[in-house]
Amino acid sequence: MLDPDTIYLAHDRFVCAAVQCCGFTAASSGRTLGGVPLRPIEPGDIAAWPDDLPPIACQCGRLWVLRA
Numbered sequence: 089m090l091d092p093d094t095i096y097l098a099h100d101r102f103v104c105a106a107v108q109c110c111g112f113t114a115a116s117s118g119r120t121l122g123g124v125p126l127r128p129i130e131p132g133d134i135a136a137w138p139d140d141l142p143p144i145a146c147q148c149g150r151l152w153v154l155r156a
């Protein structure tokens with residue numbers, strides 16, 4: 089099951105474990121509709137995030153990451 093306090097990378101967008109955020113398929117199976125496994129974001133993802141973009145946040149806005 090997905091960790092409710094973790095942001096996941098779902099193919100090309102960030103989501104959390106909430107059904108309204110990642111969708112029913114991902115919430116139940118851990119994969120997107122396209123079959124791509126959700127991957128927890130890693131420190132490298134945060135480090136690689138461009139400075140001129142808003143903070144990494146999941147689609148529903150419940151979870152977000154502050155850069156150090």
Ligand SMILES: [Zn+2]
Nearest residue numbers: 104109146148
């Ligand atoms: Zn969310």
